[in-house]
Structure formats: C-alpha cells, structure tokens
Amino acid sequence: MGTESIRERVRQQLAQAGLRVTPQRLLVMEILEEADEHLDAEAIYERARDRDPRVSLATVYRTLAKLKEVGLVEQRYFARDHKREYYETSHKEEHYHFTCLGCGKVIEVHTPRIAQAQEELSKALGLIFTHACICFEGFCPECAARRQEGPLRASPPTARGGFPRVVASPSVKG
Amino acid sequence: MGTESIRERVRQQLAQAGLRVTPQRLLVMEILEEADEHLDAEAIYERARDRDPRVSLATVYRTLAKLKEVGLVEQRYFARDHKREYYETSHKEEHYHFTCLGCGKVIEVHTPRIAQAQEELSKALGLIFTHACICFEGFCPECAARRQEGPLRASPPTARGGFPRVVASPSVKG
DNA sequence: CTGCTAATTTGACTGATTCTAAAAAACGGG
DNA sequence: CCCGTTTTTTAGAATCAGTCAAATTAGCAG
Numbered sequence: 001m002g003t004e005s006i007r008e009r010v011r012q013q014l015a016q017a018g019l020r021v022t023p024q025r026l027l028v029m030e031i032l033e034e035a036d037e038h039l040d041a042e043a044i045y046e047r048a049r050d051r052d053p054r055v056s057l058a059t060v061y062r063t064l065a066k067l068k069e070v071g072l073v074e075q076r077y078f079a080r081d082h083k084r085e086y087y088e089t090s091h092k093e094e095h096y097h098f099t100c101l102g103c104g105k106v107i108e109v110h111t112p113r114i115a116q117a118q119e120e121l122s123k124a125l126g127l128i129f130t131h132a133c134i135c136f137e138g139f140c141p142e143c144a145a146r147r148q149e150g151p152l153r154a155s156p157p158t159a160r161g162g163f164p165r166v167v168a169s170p171s172v173k174g
Numbered sequence: 175m176g177t178e179s180i181r182e183r184v185r186q187q188l189a190q191a192g193l194r195v196t197p198q199r200l201l202v203m204e205i206l207e208e209a210d211e212h213l214d215a216e217a218i219y220e221r222a223r224d225r226d227p228r229v230s231l232a233t234v235y236r237t238l239a240k241l242k243e244v245g246l247v248e249q250r251y252f253a254r255d256h257k258r259e260y261y262e263t264s265h266k267e268e269h270y271h272f273t274c275l276g277c278g279k280v281i282e283v284h285t286p287r288i289a290q291a292q293e294e295l296s297k298a299l300g301l302i303f304t305h306a307c308i309c310f311e312g313f314c315p316e317c318a319a320r321r322q323e324g325p326l327r328a329s330p331p332t333a334r335g336g337f338p339r340v341v342a343s344p345s346v347k348g
Numbered sequence: 349c350t351g352c353t354a355a356t357t358t359g360a361c362t363g364a365t366t367c368t369a370a371a372a373a374a375c376g377g378g
Numbered sequence: 379c380c381c382g383t384t385t386t387t388t389a390g391a392a393t394c395a396g397t398c399a400a401a402t403t404a405g406c407a408g
Contacts, residue, residue, distance in 0.1 A: 117287035126315035141300035
C-alpha cells in the first residue's frame, strides 16, 4: 500500500466525517498510519515539518483533536510519563499497552477481561461505560531475566527523540 | 479513631520507612486519611495551610512523592483531567475508579478481572506486572436515566474547589 | 472573480508540577 | 540538653505540554 492510496483513503475518511481536506490533515494522518510506534504531538510535528513546512505545532494539536473527535485516531496515555498524550490510528482491534520499565518498549497485549469486567460492572451496578484508560507497566521477559543477575536500575531510557517501539503480541483467550 | 491515634500510627509508619517525622508529613497523611474523596496536591495544600501555615505547595508535592515511594499513599489519574494527580492512602482493598461524565462523581468499583488479565498475560507472555493505571468513565445510573429524556450536556461540573465525592460500590464476583 | 466561512499560523499564555538555593528542623551521640 | 550532620522546608523561579487569540489564508459557492 503506497502513500497515494493512504492519502486517497484518508481523503475519503475526512470527507465522510464532514471535515475539510487540508494538506496538514492528510499529512498528520499519513504520518500516524505509517508509524510503527506511538507518537506524541511533538514527534508528529517534527515529522510533518520535514515534509511540509506549512505545519505548526498548534495545528498538529488541533488536527489530532479533530481526528480524535471523529474517531479516526485514538489518544493514549502510558503509565510512566502520564502527562504526554500519544496517538495511534484507530483501525486496529481492541488492545491494551504494557510499558517495559527496563527497556521502555511498549507491548500491545490482548485480553477479553477488561471488556468482561465492564460488562459485569455495567450489569451489576447500572453503569454505562463510554471510555476506559488502561495501561500496564512492568518488565518484559528479557528485562525480567536480566533482573535476576544484577539489580536493574529502574530508570528506563526516557525516549526523548527515540520513542519506544511497539511490539504486538498474541492474545490471551477468554 | 481520633486524630491522635492517626498521628501515632503515621509516625510509626514514617519511621519504619526510614523517613524523618515532620509536622508537614504527619499533616499530609492525616488529611489524606480523613478525606472521603480523592484529593490533588492543591486541595491537600489548602487544607494543610488552614491547620498549619508552615506548609508550602512544593512540600506537599515532595511529601506526596516520598509517601508514594514508600507505599503509604497511591497516586491516581482520572480519565478526564488526566493532568492532575490525585492521591489516596493505600490501605484500602484493590479497587478501580469510574468517573461519571454526568455528575462528576467518582465511584469505586471492584472486579477480579483486571488481576485475572494480568495473571493470564503474565503466564502467556512472560511479562512481569508491577503497576497498572486503570480508570473508566461513563454515566452513573442516575445520569444514564436522565439521559433518556433530554440530551445530556456532556460537560460535567469540573469540580474546582468542590471535588467529586467518592462512592464505594459492591464488588462483582469472579 | 468576490466574498463567506472555516482552517491555519505564530506567539503568547496557562496551570500543574519540579527545581534551586538558602534557611530551618530532625536525628543521634555525647 | 546541646551539637554537628543530614534531611527537609521554603519561596520563588523555571519548565513543559498543551491551549488560546488575533491576524492571515485557503476552499468553495454564487
């Protein structure tokens, strides 16, 4: 799937959502689609500016807000560095995020338990769930193993400029 | 249980954690113990200052960080207004938080599913979970009912000065 | 082409949290 | 009870992600 077809699809999605199709919006969506990691506004801004100087940070923020509003992207928070908003496109299946405190890598995990919890709580207490913010942290198998030997310094490489890669993992069946 | 016995217990807890016992720390812990709601640093600061002017906001922040470090208090984020850190003492049983978008109230919910998810994921993927950040939002039964009639304005009373009460709820069995 | 409207830009602003350097207070030994 | 050492507190300045505002620009209907 080349850049052109991404642009074309995004163009349709934007139009369908009743949003104007602007170069900036296309660019932001394109960057998010291409990314294999979770990006924050600043990272998106940097990448966008490289390709088209007619983008400002404020526009990236506003664009992300719009895209989120119409459901094209989703906002995430990670346990560490909870104050930064990360974004990903929302076409992927339901998943949650696990941040490794050793290496900083973000692992996507799949489990039906969260949805199950919501259903049960909804039924038992009459609550209506509209949104959940779920994130986990701990150690990935590699870092856990390394922890056996020397005591691990708990300070992960706080990815400034080098954002943690996202790793998908098989799901756990309910 | 009077104020004195709280102070005495906290005094021991602090000493046991290897922390110096200062009036400010006792006061912060006391305020948290007495609170029936989740407080942020500023709210704690205001209450502390009323009782003892020798407290600064910076100290409240640093004290909370210390207390969290040794496990006496826990930090929470709520879905909306995720930029604010809320605190509660950590002697309560495992629970999660549900924020009502209608009235702003925070409901404590109990479910074994989250722990179950962590166990399963841990077993399946070799991950070690050390911490999780879980919060839900949606509508409480009352606000959900009200939503049937008129379309609900989704802007909840963003508790400045009046923080949402915490309501405990029965747990859902596994 | 003209004008209307929504979108963008730049730069200033906000507000929660953290840092800094100097002053004060707590602990342990004498 | 007093002292010296070490930690803590203080007040104010700094930081940093995110937001807002005024002026500018672009898209599109007529």
